[in-house]
Amino acid sequence: MHIVVCIKQVPDSAQIRVHPVTNTIMRQGVPTIINPYDLFAIEAALRLRDKHGGNVTVLTMGPPMAEDSLRRALTYGVDRAVLLTDRAFAGSDTLATSYALSQAIIKIGKTYEPVDIVFTGKQTIDGDTAQVGPGIAKRLDLHQLTYVSGISEVNLEGKTITVERRAEGGVQVLKSKLPCLITMLEGTNEIRRGSIDVALAAARAEIVTWNAAAAGVAEMGKCGLKGSPTVVKRVFAPAARAEKAKIIDIGGLAPDAMASKALDEIFGRL
Amino acid sequence: MKKELPEKFRSYKHVWVFIELERGHVHPVSWELMGEGRKLADKLGVQLAGVVLGGAGEDTRHAVQECYAYGADVAYLVESPVLADYRNEPYTRCMTELVNKFQPEILLLGATTLGRDLAGSVATTLATGLTADCTELAVDADGSLAATRPTFGGSLLCTIYTLNFRPQMATVRPRVFSMPERLDDKSGPVIEYEFTMIEDEIVTKLLQFIPDRDSNKSNLAYADVVVAGGLGLGSAENYQLVRDLAKALGADWGGSRPLVQRGWIPADRQIGQTGKTIRPKLYIAAGISGAIQHRVGVEGADLILAINTDKNAPIMDFAHLAIITDAVRFLPALAKEVRQRIAPNTRSRLVG
Ligand SMILES: Cc1cc2nc3c(=O)[nH]c(=O)nc-3n(C[C@H](O)[C@H](O)[C@H](O)COP(=O)(O)OP(=O)(O)OC[C@H]3O[C@@H](n4cnc5c(N)ncnc54)[C@H](O)[C@@H]3O)c2cc1C
Ligand SMILES: Cc1cc2nc3c(=O)[nH]c(=O)nc-3n(C[C@H](O)[C@H](O)[C@H](O)COP(=O)(O)OP(=O)(O)OC[C@H]3O[C@@H](n4cnc5c(N)ncnc54)[C@H](O)[C@@H]3O)c2cc1C
Numbered sequence: 001m002h003i004v005v006c007i008k009q010v011p012d013s014a015q016i017r018v019h020p021v022t023n024t025i026m027r028q029g030v031p032t033i034i035n036p037y038d039l040f041a042i043e044a045a046l047r048l049r050d051k052h053g054g055n056v057t058v059l060t061m062g063p064p065m066a067e068d069s070l071r072r073a074l075t076y077g078v079d080r081a082v083l084l085t086d087r088a089f090a091g092s093d094t095l096a097t098s099y100a101l102s103q104a105i106i107k108i109g110k111t112y113e114p115v116d117i118v119f120t121g122k123q124t125i126d127g128d129t130a131q132v133g134p135g136i137a138k139r140l141d142l143h144q145l146t147y148v149s150g151i152s153e154v155n156l157e158g159k160t161i162t163v164e165r166r167a168e169g170g171v172q173v174l175k176s177k178l179p180c181l182i183t184m185l186e187g188t189n190e191i192r193r194g195s196i197d198v199a200l201a202a203a204r205a206e207i208v209t210w211n212a213a214a215a216g217v218a219e220m221g222k223c224g225l226k227g228s229p230t231v232v233k234r235v236f237a238p239a240a241r242a243e244k245a246k247i248i249d250i251g252g253l254a255p256d257a258m259a260s261k262a263l264d265e266i267f268g269r270l
Numbered sequence: 271m272k273k274e275l276p277e278k279f280r281s282y283k284h285v286w287v288f289i290e291l292e293r294g295h296v297h298p299v300s301w302e303l304m305g306e307g308r309k310l311a312d313k314l315g316v317q318l319a320g321v322v323l324g325g326a327g328e329d330t331r332h333a334v335q336e337c338y339a340y341g342a343d344v345a346y347l348v349e350s351p352v353l354a355d356y357r358n359e360p361y362t363r364c365m366t367e368l369v370n371k372f373q374p375e376i377l378l379l380g381a382t383t384l385g386r387d388l389a390g391s392v393a394t395t396l397a398t399g400l401t402a403d404c405t406e407l408a409v410d411a412d413g414s415l416a417a418t419r420p421t422f423g424g425s426l427l428c429t430i431y432t433l434n435f436r437p438q439m440a441t442v443r444p445r446v447f448s449m450p451e452r453l454d455d456k457s458g459p460v461i462e463y464e465f466t467m468i469e470d471e472i473v474t475k476l477l478q479f480i481p482d483r484d485s486n487k488s489n490l491a492y493a494d495v496v497v498a499g500g501l502g503l504g505s506a507e508n509y510q511l512v513r514d515l516a517k518a519l520g521a522d523w524g525g526s527r528p529l530v531q532r533g534w535i536p537a538d539r540q541i542g543q544t545g546k547t548i549r550p551k552l553y554i555a556a557g558i559s560g561a562i563q564h565r566v567g568v569e570g571a572d573l574i575l576a577i578n579t580d581k582n583a584p585i586m587d588f589a590h591l592a593i594i595t596d597a598v599r600f601l602p603a604l605a606k607e608v609r610q611r612i613a614p615n616t617r618s619r620l621v622g
Contacts, residue, residue: 011422094402098394125544126422129402134358134390143474144358146387162477167356168292168382173478174357187537229399229435233416235428238562245576245589255595255603262575262593263607269573269590270552 001054001156002112003045004105005078005119006136007038009062009069010126034069037121039191041184042076044151045119046192052156054116055079057108061089061100067207074202075194081205082108086212088220093228094127098135103217104210105140116156118142118181133183143180149188154178273412273433282436285311286346286374288365289322289337290384292356293479294329296336298449298492299380303442304340305450306407307378313409317343319374323364325354338456345458346372350465355476356384362391364465369396371463374437376415378407381441389441399432400439405446405566415440420543425562445491445549445570488522488538488546495521496550496571498541499529500564502557502578502597506534511601512556518608524548526558542567556597560585577601 011030034042045056058073060066061084070081084104092100109115118140123130130146137144147166152173154161159178164171166185194202212220221227248265250258287307290297304320311318320337324330326349337345346368352360365388369377377392379385381403393400405427406418415438418429432438490496497519499512509529516523524539524546541548543563553571557578558564565588568574576589577597586592593600 094390094400095394095397128421129400130386131390131393131400131402134387135394138362138391138394144387144391145474146358147383164480166383167479168290168297168384169295170293170479170481172355172476173480174474175477176474229397229432230401231399231431231433233429233431235426237425238420238427238566245574245586245592247581247586247592247594250593250595255599256607258593258595258600259603259607262591262604263611265591266552266573266575 001048001052001116001154002109002114003048003054003056003117003119004108004115005038005041005045005056005058005073006101006132007042007058007060007069007073007121008035008124009033009060009066010035010124032065032068034072035121035124035126037123037125037184037186039121040186040188041119041121041182042073042078043189043191044182044184045117046077047189048117048151048154049079052154055113057082057112059084059101059104059108061085061092061097061104067209070207071202071205074205075199076192077194077198080112080208082208082210084210084215086223088212088224091225091228092223093230094129094131094135095229096223096225096227098132098139099219099222099227100212100215100217101132102136102139104215105136107210107216110216114179116178117161118179120181120183122147122183122185130183133181137181140179140181143176145174145176145180146183147185148182149185151182273414275434275436279434279436282373282375284317284319284374285314285376286319286321286378286437287342288377288379288385288388289320289333290380290382291322291324291330291333292384293481296333297380297382297384297444299382299385299442299444301336301340301452302444302447302449303378303380304337304342306442306447307376308341308450310376310407310409310415311343314375314413316375319344319346321346321365321368323348323353323361325349325351334460335457338458339452339454340450341453343458344461346461346463348463348465350467352467352469352472353465355479357472357474357476358387358391359472359474360465360467361388362395363467365392366395367465368463369437372461377437377439379439379441381443385441389439393439396437398435398437398439399430400441401430401432402441404440404442407440407442414438420566443547445547448549448570488524488536490522490524490539490541490546490548493522493548494550495519495552495554496524496541496548497521497554497556498524498526498558499556499597500526500558501528502559504557504598506532508598509534511598511605515554515601515605515608518605521550521552521554526561526564555585555589556601558585559583560588
């Protein structure tokens with residue numbers, strides 16, 4: 001079987017700083033990582049490959065430096081890495097992102113072998129919309145299975161798949177057809193450590209790099225800023241609240257007396 | 271980018287809220303959205319509609335009635351056996367047909383697993399903009415929807431517009447907006463739509479639904495009192511002190527993200543940007559520093575008490591009350607005092 005996993009390179013957002021005066025994001029020197037949610041998708045794909053045979057291709061759209069993430073993914077043992085990079089993709093919102101990625105997935109299917117499953121993470125830690133997965137599914141007319149917590153059966157002959165999907169108030173067990181798109185829930189597995197051999201091979205592996213033309217992107221009007229219906233008008237830091245917390249003075253009191261004083265304050269305010 | 275709304279979208283009018291009906295129950299986020307949708311509709315001078323999709327029957331009809339109680343001027347109703355359980359295919363098709371036929375200018379959905387699954391497909395099918403997880407919705411001078419949302423883990427907010435496409439779509443997480451007042455005896459017109467899709471056309475089948483019967487399941491998002499712990503507690507064993515206090519208060523319990531990562535508490539107990547948004551009347555945070563990702567999930571609380579050894583911890587910027595002390599020593603004393611002051615049968619009145 002052939003599985004494509006979409007991954008995004010994101011800033012390690014714990015370390016994102018906002019410029020105090022200009023309110024812009026200070027990206028310089030901020031390390032980048034594979035979006036943590038995507039690791040669950042990579043591992044789920046690798047497990048399916050280990051069981052059923054076949055190949056896993058990882059795909060990312062981003063600036064040339066997004067190659068780092070692909071190399072990292074190769075160290076986990078994925079078979080192939082594709083970087084989709086073109087200035088024309090800059091400023092893409094989720095609609096434009098899903099278009100570009102869907103075109104590249106079509107091209108991957110044609111160039112290598114037909115794609116049975118496309119995986120994405122549940123969401124990213126920067127844009128954090130969870131919209132790209134459903135967007136790709138719609139554009140490629142794949143059966144959409146989001147928030148998947150487990151894959152119980154894949155039947156390659158019958159082209160069927162059974163998954164558990166996290167829903168509100170419970171878990172849905174859904175039976176669908178291949179090809180499908182799965183957005184993998186977090187915490188459902190743990191990414192493997194690749195062997196040293198794999199890591200060494202990853203360092204030398206070729207990263208397939210496509211610009212829009214090479215990926216066969218048909219309609220440039222659907223890409224980048226032009227293809228994005230959303231417009232970010234204003235970016236700003238959250239307003240600080242004027243007053244700080246009132247510190248309840250418990251100087252020298254024993255815990256019981258402290259507790260009593262604290263409760264007086266709480267009840268006084270509720 | 272300038273606003274130049276194409277001719278074909280100029281007739282798009284009114285504010286819609288998708289009413290999330292699953293297994294007979296309306297998700298409360300739908301009513302929260304109604305409250306906010308009402309304000310938008312009033313500002314625009316248009317109608318507010320609730321859109322109810324479901325299997326034929328009592329529950330679906332009841333959801334329509336409730337729409338009026340929560341402020342709708344009109345309700346759209348689609349009853350069909352293929353809509354009895356949520357699946358992406360029929361729901362996306364149905365919502366898309368409704369939008370194309372009745373042409374709303376704004377469409378709001380809850381950012382739940384259902385709402386996000388549906389919103390992403392509907393927006394892509396309609397090729398319109400979708401703003402995720404908004405924390406503020408407003409109408410601009412020129413009538414555009416200004417949707418504000420946190421990004422980069424909450425360290426920044428941005429305001430996003432869908433200038434030249436309709437409908438303008440947005441999702442909002444549960445408990446971000448407050449529940450509007452419920453008005454009795456309201457009613458209004460119902461617009462029924464006949465959906466022709468049949469089961470044979472739908473590939474994905476629901477084999478089973480396994481409810482979260484687990485009584486331990488968190489109801490954090492809707493709890494009136496929440497006690498939470500952070501890394502300052504020092505160990506998984508000490509976390510028990512949080513649960514003890516929660517029990518004494520009749521409260522729900524949760525924690526910061528590192529506790530989930532260390533396996534001290536289950537993932538559905540995480541509070542914050544990538545966990546639950548809570549809106550209790552009282553929130554007690556013990557040994558939590560108050561990182562921005564935590565803050566955005568608790569800011570809606572009426573009263574926040576921080577228990578922390580550091581009087582300069584970031585949490586002091588948004589807590590209302592603070593006790594500067596060792597939580598491990600203080601929590602048991604507080605639990606004891608609570609048990610002494612409030613008899614179990616009056617506990618529910620603590621915040622009543
Ligand atoms: C401040 C800010 C706010 C934004 N808000 C919105 C908004 O509300 N609506 C909107 O439409 N756009 C928004 N965007 C744009 C959006 O972040 C980008 O379109 C981004 O490329 C993809 O969205 P995401 O990060 O939310 O991905 P998600 O939809 O959260 O990602 C889901 C999965 O899709 C895959 N994926 C996502 N991006 C890529 C990629 N580049 N390459 C490969 N796989 C990928 C990954 O598997 C990922 O786990 C915003 C951007 C910024 C900077
Ligand atoms: C993308 C992203 C998403 C995130 N999402 C979330 C989220 O949803 N929720 C969340 O909570 N975090 C989230 N985080 C993590 C967040 O940035 C912080 O790292 C985290 O909230 C810190 O947890 P903490 O307050 O428990 O620990 P620390 O920051 O280590 O704080 C411990 C606090 O305990 C105090 N303390 C120490 N000893 C004692 C004692 N004996 N008694 C009392 N106080 C004591 C210390 O003074 C300190 O203030 C996210 C991070 C990222 C990058």
